[in-house]
Amino acid sequence: MRCVPGVGPARAALLERLGVATVGDLLRLLPRRYEDRRELTQVAGLVKDRAASFLVRVVSAGVALTPQRRRRVFRAVFEDDSGRVAALWFRFRAAYLVRLLQPGARLIAHGAVTGGSGQRMVLHPELEPLAEDGQRGAPVVRPVYPTTEGLAQARLRTIIRAALDAVLPELQDPLAPALLARLGLPGLADSLRASTLPT
Secondary structure: OOOOOOOOHHHHHHHHHOOOOOHHHHHOOOOOEEEEOOOEOOHHHOOEOOOEEEEEEEEEEEEEEOOOOOOEEEEEEEEEOOEEEEEEEOOOOHHHHHHHOOOOOEEEEEEOEEOOOOOOEEEOOEEEEEOOOOOEOOOOEEEEOOOOOOOOHHHHHHHHHHHHHHHHHHOOOOOOHHHHHHHOOOOHHHHHHHHHOOO
């Protein structure tokens, strides 16, 4: 497993919790479902505990300390024409978030709102930067995998994608090409690629 980019001893241990000990196990870790992120919701329309995607501008962002435990967190405030919502990360790479969350930057966030009115917050939202022309560069239908504490969906998708990129060119199909053609079936490599990154 450690031959897969992004998988060191700590992540290998997390993957083993999912029954993933080899690259073959990783390729057979199929999505539980797919998440359609084509529809965008305004901030004012976000519903508590229901995941949604929303196009926002960054108002502010930076490392902060929680009042009670004095724990370092990364906090951002997002807005659109309908209102504002805060976002909070407890586990974060500050350099990545600082670079991505420059005030005024436009991006798509995905997550579920917690708290009531006036206290609304999205915990650990996934962030999707927009291309220079304002278009979405990432797929809008995302696989959702079984996961475990400490291994986020976005990271798991990246790991699986890296494994596929490394293995697919060498993957031997168990069925003969003539049989696949006669039955009108995709090959194993095409099937794995499609299940992991639908369009």
